[in-house]
Amino acid sequence: MILPVIAYGDPVLRKECEPISEEYPNLKELIANMYDTMYDAFGVGLAAPQVGLPIRLFVIDTTPFADDEDLTKDEQVQLSDFKRIFINAKVLEETGDEWAFNEGCLSIPDVREDVFRKPKIKIQYQDEDFKTHVEEFEGLVARVIQHEYDHIDGILFTDKLSTLKKRLIKSRLINISKGNISVDYKMRFPSMKKKR
Structure with a gap:
């Protein structure tokens, strides 16, 4: 079942999420719904707060990145075969020299900016x-994990931008929170409290 993606501005996206146990109700169904939602929106990762649940859960499938011709054959193979569920994740280490990559987010449609992250993580x-x-993961897989991991800590990729960049995108973020945006997938906007 496809769930509405929670838009920028909703308080759930700013919560530090709670761990869950094996007793969490309907977990397998939730995971299946999160994958359906992510695929419907052409995403490569989705965290539980993005569907309104402040729990430490995110799903990833980097297959769409595997077609990128700028990547090495090894990177393409790694990305084509990476589908994973992360529950109660904790990043233990981030290493290497930070590198920029143009990131976007299903909760912040039509906003993409270069974000600097370390290339290797241990989780x-x-x-x-x-x-x-x-x-341990590195490269684009590590980056997708870092992006989704930030979600379960209440951090958005826009938080990592310079003050100038934040000012430049401020009106677009306000429009997103008000639902003044056209999207091809189901969303819930905090200022409207309705689904689109």
Whole structure:
């Protein structure tokens, strides 16, 4: 089932999310709905706050990035095969020299900006069966994880922009929160309290 994506300005996007346990109700169904929602909006990641739930859960499928001709063959293979569920994630380490990549967000449609992030991360998380993993990721996979991880800490990619960039996009962000934007997927706007 496709859920409405919560738009910029909704307080749920600013909450530090709570861990969940195996008893969380209808978790498998929620995960399936989050993937449906993400695919419907042509996203590569989606965090629970983006569907209105302040819990430490996000899903990722980087397959769409695998077609990028600017990437090496190894990077294309890694991206084509990366689909993962992260529950109760905790970033343990971020290393390397920061690099810029043009990021966007389903909750902030039609706004894309260069964001600097470290290229390598070490993260601990649980899968859908609540088995704990500690893994290292790098490149675009690490970046997508960092972006979604920020969501469960109440951080948006726009928070990482310079003061000047924030000023330049301020009116666009206000318009998004008011629903003054055309989107091809279901959204819920905080100022309107209605779905589109």
